[in-house]
Amino acid sequence: MNWITNFVRPKIKGLFTARSDTPDNLWRKCANCGEMVFHRDLAQAQNVCTHCDYHMKVLPKERFDALFDGAVYDLLAAPQAPADPLRFRDEKKYVDRLKDARTKTGQTDAVVSARGLIGGVPSVVAVQNFAFMGGSLGMAAGEAIIAAAEEALASHAPLIVFAAAGGARMQEGILSLMQMPRTTVAVQMLREARLPYIVVLTDPTTGGVTASYAMLGDVHIAEPGALIGFAGPRVIEQTIRERLPDGFQRAEYLRDHGMVDLVVHRHAMKETLARILRMLMEGSAHGADASMVDDAALLPVPPATAITIGRAPQP
Amino acid sequence: MNAYLDFEKPVAELDGKIEELRRLSADDATVNVADEIQRLEAKSAQALRDIYARLTPWQKTQVARHPARPHFFDYVKTLVDEFTPLAGDRGYGDDNAIVGGLGRMRGRPVVVMGHEKGHDTKSRLKHNFGMAMPEGYRKAVRLMGLAEQFGLPVVSLVDTAGAFPGVGAEERGQAEAIARSTEKCLSLSVPMVSVIIGEGGSGGAVAIATANTVLMLEHSVYSVISPEACSSILWRSPDKAQDAANAMKVTAQDLLGLKVIDGIIPEPLGGAHRDPMKMIHETGTAIDIALKMLSGRDGNTLKRERREKFLSIGRTLAA
Numbered sequence: 208m209n210w211i212t213n214f215v216r217p218k219i220k221g222l223f224t225a226r227s228d229t230p231d232n233l234w235r236k237c238a239n240c241g242e243m244v245f246h247r248d249l250a251q252a253q254n255v256c257t258h259c260d261y262h263m264k265v266l267p268k269e270r271f272d273a274l275f276d277g278a279v280y281d282l283l284a285a286p287q288a289p290a291d292p293l294r295f296r297d298e299k300k301y302v303d304r305l306k307d308a309r310t311k312t313g314q315t316d317a318v319v320s321a322r323g324l325i326g327g328v329p330s331v332v333a334v335q336n337f338a339f340m341g342g343s344l345g346m347a348a349g350e351a352i353i354a355a356a357e358e359a360l361a362s363h364a365p366l367i368v369f370a371a372a373g374g375a376r377m378q379e380g381i382l383s384l385m386q387m388p389r390t391t392v393a394v395q396m397l398r399e400a401r402l403p404y405i406v407v408l409t410d411p412t413t414g415g416v417t418a419s420y421a422m423l424g425d426v427h428i429a430e431p432g433a434l435i436g437f438a439g440p441r442v443i444e445q446t447i448r449e450r451l452p453d454g455f456q457r458a459e460y461l462r463d464h465g466m467v468d469l470v471v472h473r474h475a476m477k478e479t480l481a482r483i484l485r486m487l488m489e490g491s492a493h494g495a496d497a498s499m500v501d502d503a504a505l506l507p508v509p510p511a512t513a514i515t516i517g518r519a520p521q522p
Numbered sequence: 523m524n525a526y527l528d529f530e531k532p533v534a535e536l537d538g539k540i541e542e543l544r545r546l547s548a549d550d551a552t553v554n555v556a557d558e559i560q561r562l563e564a565k566s567a568q569a570l571r572d573i574y575a576r577l578t579p580w581q582k583t584q585v586a587r588h589p590a591r592p593h594f595f596d597y598v599k600t601l602v603d604e605f606t607p608l609a610g611d612r613g614y615g616d617d618n619a620i621v622g623g624l625g626r627m628r629g630r631p632v633v634v635m636g637h638e639k640g641h642d643t644k645s646r647l648k649h650n651f652g653m654a655m656p657e658g659y660r661k662a663v664r665l666m667g668l669a670e671q672f673g674l675p676v677v678s679l680v681d682t683a684g685a686f687p688g689v690g691a692e693e694r695g696q697a698e699a700i701a702r703s704t705e706k707c708l709s710l711s712v713p714m715v716s717v718i719i720g721e722g723g724s725g726g727a728v729a730i731a732t733a734n735t736v737l738m739l740e741h742s743v744y745s746v747i748s749p750e751a752c753s754s755i756l757w758r759s760p761d762k763a764q765d766a767a768n769a770m771k772v773t774a775q776d777l778l779g780l781k782v783i784d785g786i787i788p789e790p791l792g793g794a795h796r797d798p799m800k801m802i803h804e805t806g807t808a809i810d811i812a813l814k815m816l817s818g819r820d821g822n823t824l825k826r827e828r829r830e831k832f833l834s835i836g837r838t839l840a841a
Contacts, residue, residue: 289839292780295769297756346836353833375724375746377756380770381782382839384746387725388732388832391705395829415746417697418685418725423705437697437725438687442751446687456692466695 237261253473262410262430262473266312267319267334270369274332274477280323283331285315286354288347293380301378304340312339316347317372320355322362326481328488330367331359335416337371337409344416345376349386352420356393356404365403365484370421373439374414387419394423403487405480408435408458408467426483427467428476429458435467527584530573533792536566570792577741579767579776583749585741586720587683590795592802593652594621594638594679597719600799601806602627602634608668610661614694617658619650619682620730622665627677628810633669635662635730636679639720653686654726656699662730663706666714675713675813678730683748685726700729707732708829711821715812717787717805718742718774719794734828735812736782738774739805740789744782745772782835785812 234243239261249256253273254263265273272278295301309315317339322331333355335342342348352368359366375383397404406424408417411434418437429435436456444451454460461467471479526534540562543555577585585591598605602625609616622635637654640646662678669676685696707714707730716733722744738744745752745767752766753759777783787808790797816824 289836292836292839293769293771297762297765297769298758349836377747377752377770380746380772381744381777382780382836384724384728385782385832385835387701387728388704388708389835391701391708391732392829392833395705395708415725418700418729419704420701422695422698422701436692437685437700438692442687443689443692447689449689451689455689464693464695466698 235263238263255473260431260472262432264337264371264410265473266338267314267321267336270334271321271323271332273473274325274480275321275323276325276327280321280332283320283322283354283358285319285347286350288316288345288350290347291378292346292382293378295378295380297378304378308338308340312336314339316345316351317342318348318351318355320351320358322358322364325367325477325484328481328484329362329364330480330484331355331362331364332367332369334369335371337373337411340376341374342370342372342416343374343376343383344372344386344390344414344419345379345383346386348376349383349389352386352390353393356397359402360396360400363400363402365405365488366397367405367407367480367484368420368424369407369409370412370416371409372412372414372416374416384415387415390420391423394420398425401491403484403491405483407471407476407480408461409433411435413437413439422466425487426469428469428471428479429461429467430473430476431458431470433458435461525589527581527588529581529584530570530792532569533566533573536562536569540566567791574741574792578764579743579771579773580749580764582741582773583721583743583763583767585793585795586739586743588793588795589641590798591720592794592798593641593681593720594636596798597636597679597802597805598625598634600802601809602632603629605634608661608665611657611664613657613660615655615657617650617655617661618648619652619654619686620658620662621649622662622678624668624674627806627813630675630813632675632677632813633665634677634679635665636719637682637726637730639681650686652682652721653684654682655686655688655691656694656696659685659696659699659703659729662703666703666706666710669712670710673712675715675816676710676733677809677813678714678716678733680716680718680722680727680731680744681720682723682726683721684723685729700725703729704732708832709825710828711825713813713816713819713824714828715809715816717809718744718783719805723748732828732832734816734824734831735784737785737787737808737812738777738783739787739794739801740774741793742774743767743772744774744777745770780835781838 233246237256240259242258254265271280291301318335320333405426408429413436458470462470547555605625607623621638637652638649639652640649714733715735716731718738749763749767753762774786790800794801
C-alpha cells in the first residue's frame with residue numbers, strides 16, 4: 208500500500224496500473240489439502256487442485272474460455288437495472304459496496320452471460336460470479352438471467368446457468384425477493400419453447416437462488432463437493448442445535464437425495480454439456496411437434512362414430 | 523385480553539387505570555367513576571390512534587407477529603363455508619404449517635390455502651410455528667393443480683417467518699419444493715389472490731404468494747429476510763433488527779409504493795388483534811372484490827397478466 212493506492216480513486220488508478228494477469232503470488236494454497244499449486248498449473252487445470260481435485264472457484268471468463276469451442280464467444284450486454292432503489296445502508300452504503308464489487312471484478316453485477324458454440328451447439332451461458340457480493344441475486348442479476356433466457360429464445364438455443372450465490376441481495380429488500388418469481392418466468396418461457404435449460408450448481412449455491420431458477424432445470428448438474436441448499440449450514444445448526452452430518456448439503460448428498468442428476472468433474476463439464484445439449488436439441492428439432500398431444504384425440508371414440516367405422520360399407 | 527407490545531405502554535397504563543376504577547366502583551357503589559372512566563377511555567383510544575398512526579417498520583413487524591393476531595383457521599372459520607381440508611403431498615407426508623382445502627367463499631367454490639402458525643403451545647408445535655417443510659409446498663402445488671383441473675380460483679393467506687431450516691427439510695429438497703410452488707403459481711390458468719395476513723417471510727412466502735392480485739393487511743410485513751437475520755448478517759450484531767427493518771422497507775405501505783403489491787386492507791384501530799372479526803370480514807370483502815375483478819378472464823390472459831405483472835416489478839423504478 209502506498210499513497211496512490213490509498214488516495215487515488217479506483218477508476219483513475221486503473222489508468223495508471225494496467226490490470227495484470229499474473230497473480231501477486233505465483234503459488235496458491237489449496238483450501239482443502241493445503242498443498243501449494245503453481246498458478247500456471249492451476250489455470251491449466253481450470254482451478255481444480257492438482258493434488259486433491261478440490262474445485263476452487265472460477266471466474267466467468269475462465270468458465271467461458273473452457274466451455275465454448277475454441278474459447279470463442281460473444282458477451283451479452285448487461286441489462287439496465289435500477290441501482291439502490293431503497294437507498295440502503297448498513298454499516299456501509301450499498302452504493303459503495305456496489306462500487307467496490309465493480310472495481311474488484313470489473314463486472315457491473317453478479318451475472319455475466321455469453322453466446323457461443325458448445326460442442327457445435329449454439330448456446331447461451333449465464334455465469335454467476337461469487338466474487339461479486341457473494342453472487343447475490345438482486346435486480347441486475349435477475350434481469351441478466353431473464354435477458355439470457357430471452358437471448359436463448361430469440362436464437363432458439365439452450366440456456367445453461369452456472370449458479371453460485373449466497374442467496375438474495377438483502378440490500379435490495381423485497382425487490383431482490385421478487386427476482387425469484389421473475390427468474391421463474393424466464394425458465395417457463397424456455398420450457399414452453401421446448402429449449403433445454405440446464406443448471407450447473409457450483410460452490411456454493413444457497414438461499415433464494417436455489418429456491419428459484421437453480422432448482423428448475425431440465426437437467427441438474429453439480430460440481431464435486433459444491434455446497435448446495437436452501438438454508439445455510441450455520442442457520443440450520445443454530446435452529447436445531449446439533450452438529451450436521453458429514454457431507455451434508457454437498458453435491459454428492461444432493462445427488463443421493465434425488466435433487467441433482469449428475470455430479471460432474473470440471474474437466475468433463477464441456478464434454479458432458481455438449482453431449483446432453485446435442486441430444487436434447489435434436490429432439491427439440493425433430494420430435495417436439497410430433498410429441499405435442501392433442502388431448503381431444505385421446506378421448507375414447509364416441510359410440511356412434513365407432514359404429515359407423517365398424518359397419519361394413521353400404522353397397 | 524390483549525398482550526400489550528412494549529411501544530403500547532401509554533395505552534397499557536391508561537387501560538390499567540380504567541380497570542382499577544372499575545374494580546373500585548364494583549366494590550363500593552357510592553363512588554361514581556363513570557365520568558372518569560369515560561375520560562380515560564377516550565384518552566386511551568387517542569393514545570392508541572397516535573401510536574398506530576406512526577408505527578415504525580420494526581413496530582409493525584411486532585404487530586404482524588402478535589400472538590393474538592387472527593391466523594389462517596380464524597379466517598377460514600368465518601369466511602369459508604363447507605371447508606373441506608385436504609392433506610398430503612402424495613409423496614412423503616402431510617405438513618401442518620401449510621394447510622388448505624376446498625370451500626366456498628360467499629357461495630363461490632375455491633381452493634383456499636395458507637400458513638397456520640397456531641395460537642397456543644400445543645397448536646404452535648403442531649403447525650411448526652407456520653414454518654413449512656417441503657411437503658407443505660408440494661401439497662400447495664397439488665392443491666393448485668386441483669384448482670386448475672376444475673377451474674376454481676385459488677386464495678392463499680400468507681403468514682410465515684419463512685420455510686423451515688432443518689436437516690429433514692434440506693434432505694427432501696426444500697429449495698426445489700419452493701421453486702416448484704412458485705412456478706405452479708405462475709402457470710395457473712385460474713385466478714389467484716394472495717393476502718399477506720401477518721408475516722411474509724422470504725421464499726417461504728413467495729412460493730404461495732405469486733398471484734394475480736397480492737394484498738397486504740395494513741400492519742403486515744413482507745421481506746426477503748427477517749430483520750433479525752439481516753441484522754446479524756449485515757451489521758454482524760443481532761440487535762440492529764430495528765435498523766434492518768427500516769432499511770429493508772418491509773411495510774405494506776413501502777411495498778405498495780414500490781408496486782410490489784396491489785393493495786392494502788386497513789386494520790381496525792390498534793391492529794387486527796384488537797378486533798379480529800372486523801379484520802376477517804374486511805379481508806373477506808377485499809378477496810371477494812379481487813376475485814370479481816379477475817372473473818371473466820380466460821386462462822391464457824390470467825397467466826400472461828400474472829407473468830407480466832411480476833416481470834414489470836422494479837422496471838419502472840428510477841435507475
